[in-house]
Amino acid sequence: MSKITNIQIVRFIFAGLSCFTLGLFVLYLWNLVGFYEGADSDIAQKSLFLQVIREVKPKLEKVWKYGDIDELYQKGQIECPKDLGTNKNIDTNFLKCNSHFFHCYLEGKLNRPEDFKVKIGKKNYQVQANKIFKNKLYTDNRFVKNISQKVQGIQYPHPNGVLINLSVKEIPGFHASLFLKKDCHESLLPERVYAKKVAQDEWKWDNFGQNISFDTYPVSVQDVNDWIIEVRPELKSKVIIEKNKWGEYSTNLILAEQKEYCQYNSKQLMNSRVYAAATYLPNDLKNPTNLYIKLPPYPWSRNKKKSFLHLAKLGEVRNYLTKSNCKKSFTKECTDKYPELFFNTDSVSWSGFYSILGGFFESFDNKVNPDLNFKLSSKYFTMNSPYQQRGEIGRGSGESHGIKEFKWGRGRSRRKMNEVYANSEFKYGVQFRCMREIE
């Protein structure tokens, strides 16, 4: 038996230490790979989740932007009683960028299950909306949350819109919030020289270098209801509970409240010069700097002599009392014969401004003469009234909608209106819309 030398002992210890170090190193590498595998898996899952969300996004966008694409609402085929009324006088334009309608969609009431299925490679994924948002109007949680940049206090991609929350059944652990811009009923005022009538003069201005975006329709009852419930509970008495009226225009806010509503959406109350500019047909569309401007009285034609409103002044009103004329301008005679339509597309100007003549009074902010602050053309005047045309404006105190708060014309015609309504509790309806500048 050979004797173990010191050198052999040292070698043995060294070999042992080497094995131990190598073992530690292998273990370290194993952990390292394990760590990266974890990171890899997380990144891959997140990337897959994002891909699924991106696939489903255009389908949601289509319904958000175009609303009732399968035309179910007018046929009464959507059962969503908590969110939608059944009013055939409300055009489906109302359902575009509509948070209540979209809630119905996410609830599956539009019967479009394919919108939520995504196929990537050979695998199918099921996207689901999460009912996580609270709303003071409803006892149960909602799929949709109304967002106002002003209320939330942080910047969103648009000053107002809704949030939804999505997850994917096959990829647990991830959820995404999507913001849906509420911009379906906005249009840009083309850059050009405009004019409006101030007293008997033409007052010119231009918006070169200014992007002015205006609401194409007046604000709806539903939007005002949502605003009151969410942020202005003091105005609770002005909430209209009847769902069939939610798609009508809001007419019961006073001037200061209308301005406040617009600010809630980071907008301003429509101003009179933009209102005027958006509602007449320029005589020279190709030349935006043309300083020769004619102001035709009706938004849909340059030739006033062909318009039924002009012809009604010259002849018998009953000859012009047709359904299609009442769609264009809902005057006093129309109220007995046809239903009033909302969000319809019949009365439109060249710039995409709807609901111009007839219907309710409409208020605006007048920067030249602040007292002249509402349009007169409405269902409160007959078809042959001189007020049934563009540019006819009246003075409103803005305090309430009682008859004494509104003035127009000169003595005689005003007296005539007072005789009709003076002894009643009658209140005028005053619709409004907002506008904003965009960068």
Added chain:
Amino acid sequence: MYARNRIILFIVMSILSSSVMGQVLLKHKIDIISAKATSMKYVNMTYVNSKKSIMSPVSSWQTILKIKDEKHNYWCLKYKVPYKENKGIILFSQMKSSCNDTKESDFKAEDVSMFKVMYKKLSLNLNFKIDNEDYNWKFQLQDPKDSVILMNINGAELNQNKLLFLKDRDFLKGKIITCHDFDSQCEEVVKNKCSLCRDGWFSGALSRCSGQKTKYCGADRCGERGWPACPRGSRHTELKALKGCQNSSIEGFCNNGLIVFCEEGQLICR
């Protein structure tokens, strides 16, 4: 699936282990996914979506793409075209005003060859080689016209800024927030932050720099006594004498009974 994961793992590992540049790249890859492009400009169409890699003009710096995001930053993709042993360089940087600014690059890749840029449906693909290794980076941009915008994943907020709070009476105390302004040399003296105004914003009358009006946060009270005059534009009349900042300038107007005055470079109603 396993093989693909291996490749991703390799890329992640090489980025994390190779250099700081890699980490910057990874970070910005995620940032750019959330960037909201407001405009996308091909500086030279021949470079984008071409089957061939960019080979000429040799040794020159080429700006390939300009992307403007919602915060008015420019994302500029530049490439130094390789020549012989001088390999190419990719720079992808966020610039404040234009792609000509000089700034340390957010993403820089050196020794690059075979560089191709593919852009389709807001998906930007950069393909290149470094040391014969293939790299493919995808950036997903967002169309400003999109109505539906991805805000966050698992609650991690993206790009959300606090709004500027301003009460109406603050203007009278001289505290109006100017949210965008230029000087007469068209230098941006207040960077645009109007989208952060809680109550919206409005333009003043004056155009110190052609086509650019001074903008203020808050409810539009232009035309009232002591407030900025309302914008009337400068092309509605051929009169040149009364334009710019001067009393009775035709570029602004006030409520009836008030007059436009030029005060400290602004048109104010008195």
